[in-house]
Amino acid sequence: MIFSTRAEYGVRLMVELGRQHSDGPTPLNVIADAEGLPLPYLEHVVAKLKKASLVVSTRGAHGGYALARPAADITMDEVVLALEGTIAPMECFTDEVRRVLCSHETDHGHGCATKLLWTRVQGGMVRALKETTLADLVEFGSRRAPAAPVPA
Amino acid sequence: MIFSTRAEYGVRLMVELGRQHSDGPTPLNVIADAEGLPLPYLEHVVAKLKKASLVVSTRGAHGGYALARPAADITMDEVVLALEGTIAPMECFTDEVRRVLCSHETDHGHGCATKLLWTRVQGGMVRALKETTLADLVEFGSRRAPAAPVPA
DNA sequence: CTCCATTCCGACCTCGGCGCTAGGATTAGT
DNA sequence: ACTAATCCTAGCGCCGAGGTCGGAATGGAG
Numbered sequence: 001m002i003f004s005t006r007a008e009y010g011v012r013l014m015v016e017l018g019r020q021h022s023d024g025p026t027p028l029n030v031i032a033d034a035e036g037l038p039l040p041y042l043e044h045v046v047a048k049l050k051k052a053s054l055v056v057s058t059r060g061a062h063g064g065y066a067l068a069r070p071a072a073d074i075t076m077d078e079v080v081l082a083l084e085g086t087i088a089p090m091e092c093f094t095d096e097v098r099r100v101l102c103s104h105e106t107d108h109g110h111g112c113a114t115k116l117l118w119t120r121v122q123g124g125m126v127r128a129l130k131e132t133t134l135a136d137l138v139e140f141g142s143r144r145a146p147a148a149p150v151p152a
Numbered sequence: 153m154i155f156s157t158r159a160e161y162g163v164r165l166m167v168e169l170g171r172q173h174s175d176g177p178t179p180l181n182v183i184a185d186a187e188g189l190p191l192p193y194l195e196h197v198v199a200k201l202k203k204a205s206l207v208v209s210t211r212g213a214h215g216g217y218a219l220a221r222p223a224a225d226i227t228m229d230e231v232v233l234a235l236e237g238t239i240a241p242m243e244c245f246t247d248e249v250r251r252v253l254c255s256h257e258t259d260h261g262h263g264c265a266t267k268l269l270w271t272r273v274q275g276g277m278v279r280a281l282k283e284t285t286l287a288d289l290v291e292f293g294s295r296r297a298p299a300a301p302v303p304a
Numbered sequence: 305c306t307c308c309a310t311t312c313c314g315a316c317c318t319c320g321g322c323g324c325t326a327g328g329a330t331t332a333g334t
Numbered sequence: 335a336c337t338a339a340t341c342c343t344a345g346c347g348c349c350g351a352g353g354t355c356g357g358a359a360t361g362g363a364g
Contacts, residue, residue: 001238001240001241001242001243002154002240002242002273002277003242003270004350005242005243005351005352006351006352007242008242008243008244008266011265012265012266015265015266027309027310027311028310028311038352038353038354040353040355041352041354043312043313044352044353046311047311047312047313050312057310057311057312058310058311059310059312059359059360059361060308060309060359060360060361060362061307061308061310061360061362062362062363063309063311063360063361063362064311065311076269086153087154088153088154089154089155090153090154090155090160091153091157092160112293113163113164113167113289113290113292113293114160114163114167114289115292116289116292117163117228117281117284120280120281121154121277121280121281123280124276124277124279124280125273125276125277125280128272128273128276128277129272129273131272132269132272136268137268137269140267140268141264141265156321157323158322158323179338179339179340180339180340181339190323190325192324192325192326193323193324193325195340195341195342196323198340199340199342202341209339209340209341210331210332210340211331211332211338211339211340211341212330212332212333212337212338212339213331213332213333213334213337213338213339214332214333215331215332215333215338215339215340216339216340307362307363307364308362308363308364309360309362309363310359310361310362311358311360312357312358312359312360313357313359314356314358315354315357316353316354316355317354318352318353318354319352320349320351321348321350321351322347322348322349322350323346323347324345324346325344325345326346327342327344327345328341328342328343328344329340329342329343330340330341330342331339331340332338332339333338333339334336334337334338
């Protein structure tokens with residue numbers, strides 16, 4: 001598996017926040033049982049999103065979380081980056097200021113052959129993440145079952 | 153990190169095999185100290201490549217490993233797949249016969265919003281892996297330092 | 305002023321996989 | 335027979351993932 005469930009939970013959380021179009025903040029427990037996720041764990045997840053300034057929180061009674069920016073302005077690479085910490089295919093890979101570095105540079109007279117591969121892979125992933133906004137996911141999620149209140 | 157060092161080691165091993173243009177097979181220990189990798193661990197790694205029919209082995213003295221096919225015919229998604237077991241961004245994601253499935257389908261009346269994201273990410277990665285052949289890496293590795301015998 | 309809902313914080317636990325080692329069995333050239 | 339190599343199985347230490355717990359801080363409502 002590429003990403004952990006932290007990323008899954010975090011993205012679902014963001015989508016859920018994106019769905020709320022009321023003004024006030026949404027408390028975590030609402031999201032927790034809307035998605036069927038353990039509340040105490042969600043707290044840790046949302047903490048990472050807050051640290052990355054993707055959500056804002058209001059404490060106290062009737063508090064909760066809300067998106068810090070409109071969903072259309074949030075690209076998913078920000079979200080995944082905040083949750084996973086880094087998006088590198090390999091340990092030796094750090095994206096230092098626009099230059100992809102690799103600790104195996106010049107191994108024994110050859111260039112680092114794997115660097116080409118990981119660079120391409122990372123490029124493909126990051127492009128996909130940057131091209132997708134949170135609004136895309138919200139809209140995609142509401143596509144089917146747009147208003148089926150009580151199916152039974 | 154997306155991939156483990158198993159993938160790194162395996163790819164390097166394949167590249168090293170791709171460099172050998174002599175006829176006979178290359179013993180593992182040669183590769184191990186050409187790349188500075190622990191031999192006993194490499195045995196496990198190469199076992200996976202063999203099970204996937206990417207390398208062939210000859211046992212006994214003067215035995216070793218060789219590519220099962222020319223390097224230009226080996227795409228890196230085969231290699232990474234053999235080493236990593238699967239290339240899915242998320243646990244719930246199985247690539248069942250051309251249809252991307254997700255266990256969260258239809259969660260609570262919404263479509264699975266994250267599915268769109270993971271599908272795109274996986275697409276980007278797999279495309280990058282399929283577009284790169286082992287021969288590309290071999291050639292890339294020999295680019296610089298083409299014949300600098302003793303730099304000092 | 306006192307509840308209570310809610311965010312926030314840190315410690316803890318369990319489990320599985322990764323990276324690696326160990327020891328031996330098998331195969332085949334010399 | 336000796337030896338170089340692949341092969342097989344088991345095991346170990348470590349770390350992060352996924353989750354729980356208990357409690358402190360905050361702020362609206364009675």
